[in-house]
Amino acid sequence: MRPTQPAWPHTPYGLRLGELFFPLDAVALAPEEPTLTLQKGRKRDVLLHIPLRTDHGRKIAAFIGVAREAKLNQIWVHLVRKKLVARTYAEVE
Structure with missing residues (x-):
């Protein structure tokens, strides 16, 4: 029997x-x-560059702000006591 996929949003990036x-x-x-x-x-010595979709880039920019x-x-992030x-x-996890 195969395990079911978690109910998380699909990511097209494979992270x-x-x-x-x-x-x-x-x-x-x-x-x-x-x-x-x-x-x-x-050693964190390898850089992985992942191009993002434009709409994802805008959303991440808002989250970064x-x-x-x-x-x-x-x-x-999440809200805890305002x-x-x-x-x-x-x-x-």
Whole structure:
């Protein structure tokens, strides 16, 4: 019997869950060609450049703005007692 897929939104980029917690400066937001750049490898010495769809780039730019305003280090946030806090990798596992 095959396991069922998790009920998460489909991502066309093939990223692993841990890779979705990237630093805010990992996204280059050129309007015509947004790109996500991740440091990979055991020593973080390999750069992986992922071109984003334009509409995804705009959404990520908005998330980055919210995160910077709240002085957070990544875009995945939630409200706790009327304050934005960063989600952790353990919360979504």
